[in-house]
Each structure stands twice: as C-alpha cells, then as structure tokens.
Amino acid sequence: MKRIAVFTSGGDAPGMNACIRAVVRGAVYYNLEIYGVNHGYKGLIDDDIHRLHSNSVSNILQKGGTMLKSARCDEFKTKEGRKKAYQNLKKRKIDGIIGIGGDGTFKGLSSFFEEFKIPVMGIPGTIDNDIFGTDFTIGYDSAVNTALDAIDKIRDTADSHGRIFFVEVMGKDSGHIALRSAIGGGAEAVILPEKNTNATDIINYIREDMRREKTFSIIIVAEKDSPGISIGVAEVVRKTLPDKDIRVTILGHIQRGGKPSGMDRILASTLGLAAVEALMDGHKDNMVGLINNELVFTTLKESFSKVKPLNTDLLRLVKILSI
Ligand code: ATP
Secondary structure (H helix, E strand, C coil): CCEEEEEECCCCCCCHHHHHHHHHHHHHHCCCEEEEECCHHHHHHHCCEEEECHHHHCCCCCCCCCCCCCCCCHHHHCHHHHHHHHHHHHHCCCCEEEEEECHHHHHHHHHHHHHHCCCEEEEEECCCCCCCCCCCCECHHHHHHHHHHHHHHHHHHHHHHCCEEEEEECCCCCCHHHHHHHHHCCCCEEECCCCCCCHHHHHHHHHHHHHCCCCCEEEEEECCCCCCHHHHHHHHHHHHCCCCCEEEEECHHHHHCCCCCHHHHHHHHHHHHHHHHHHHCCCCEEEEEEECCEEEEEEHHHHHHCCCCCCHHHHHHHHHHCC
C-alpha cells in the first residue's frame, strides 16, 4: 500500500472534516501518498483527484461540512461509471480508498471492490446513526446537540404561551436522533418510525398532561423519510383538541451543519486513523466502527444490509421522566 485516496459522500455531517484530517495525517505519518477526491463518487468519475499534504488539513478539525465537498452521483450506480472511476485511480497508481458516508456510500464501495478488487474502507459519517456495526456514526452527536439547543429555545416559547410544540427532527427512516433528542430535551412524547405511534396516542398523552395540569408540551417527531410529516400529525391533533394552541417546528438542515461536538471530533479522529491502519493491515472491504469503545470491523455488505436496532427501552425514560 503506497497511495490511498479519501472522499466524503452522501449527506454531509459534522465531523467529516476531522475525519479527513485524521486520514491525511495518518497516511503522512506512515509515509503513504494521500489523495483527496472532491465531490464524492462524482469526483472519482470526473478525475477531480488531487494530492493532499499534512498542511492541506490545517484548521479544519473544528469546522462543519466537508472540505472535500459531497455529492450524490447516479452515474456511480452504473458499471460504466464505476469503470471510469477505477481507470482514474489506476492512472495514479492509487491502491486503496477510504469513503466517509452512509449506507449508500458503502453500497458503492462494496460494488467497487467486487468489480475491481481495489481495497476499500468505509467510515460511518452520517447524522442519522443508522449504520450497523458502530454504536455511533460521525455527526450524530452534533446533530442531537443542535436539536437540543433548538428544543431548549422552543421550550421557552412553549412555556411562555402555554403551547404544544411538535418538533420534527431528521433521521431518514430511523428514530435515533428523535429518541435521544426526546430524552435530552425533556419531551413529553416522541413519535418514532420503529414504533407505530399515531396521532391518537399523542392525543392521549396530551390529555394525560392536561390531567396533570402541565401547561405546555414538547413532542418530538421523527421525519420518517417524509420531511414535513409533523404538519399532518399536528393537524389531526388540532382537530380533536381545538382549544389547544398547537405549533409545528421543522428543524431541517440546521441539524446537518455547525461545529462538530467533542464526541464527534474524537470519534472521527479515531476512525480516520484506524481506517488508514486497517488498509495497511490488509483489510479490503470493511467498515470501521466503534462498539463499546473498541474498534470493530464489519464487512461493508453487513453494514448496509443489517438494521441497527433502536434501543426502544430508552422510551421508558421519556415516559417516566415526563411524569
Ligand atoms: P446519507 O444517508 O447520510 O445521506 P449515504 O451515503 O447513504 O449518506 P446516498 O445518497 O444514499 O447517501 O449515497 C451516496 C452515493 O453513493 C450515491 O449518490 C451514489 O453515488 C452511491 N451509491 C448509493 N447506492 C449505490 C449503489 N447501490 N451502488 C453504487 N453506488 C451507490
């Protein structure tokens, strides 16, 4: 292993820059030539590949977004597209690649390895935390912290005006962000894709709250792959409880931006260096994650075909602590 390339792909996530920095500095430490690919798989196909050095990644550790940019690229889903990408790597004698992204990114890496046998390593970078093979993905903790910051502010208005706020958080089809935001934000209830909570359950929660004379409520709604879903839920509740002042806040993309949290910086640094060392040790089509604070390697296929279960026991916390 003499030359490796790194790219970010799919949705950006806080901590991606810290991870790029760790990959670059790790490679430099081991005397490998390191290349950055701009715009994910699109850059591989378009030959947007350039040499990186230790100082190329100065002063990025604390920044959100990704200095290598990210993109979604349909052409890479085709064999022809992947062939073009491979030829660009071959031309530069690059003999290993590291992709930082989510399950779609790992599907791409897996096909690439199967077809061209070039060693690939995946690093889980997505705010959704929906990747099997790691307790946490890079960006998840920062996204939860952003959601908590917003919930705290919304709570002030909910309290001042005695309102019920439905706060919709991201997470695609998983409820990881929603569940932790509900616990950390002291929500009365949470609607998760993994549980069939519906508007009637929420109406019952609110009625219980009314009996307990709570003057305001925060209800967290997971977007469930349909951004704006909370508007419909609130509408149903409003029809049943017309005397309640009900509002909806959709947090949206603020959850994807901003400074990475301490936890994300450390996770990103750990996984970035581990990915470089793993390529050098002969890992070929794996993802590196952290489970119980130990490095764990999972095949890429497993990482995107197995579902990471949500710890729904944590729902007890929401229920009991909002009493
Ligand atoms: P996030 O979930 O955070 O958005 P992701 O990596 O899952 O991240 P996707 O948009 O699903 O984001 O995938 C990123 C890119 O990976 C796609 O634009 C495409 O180029 C590539 N990709 C996705 N699925 C496949 C596949 N089945 N085969 C080859 N490449 C794929």
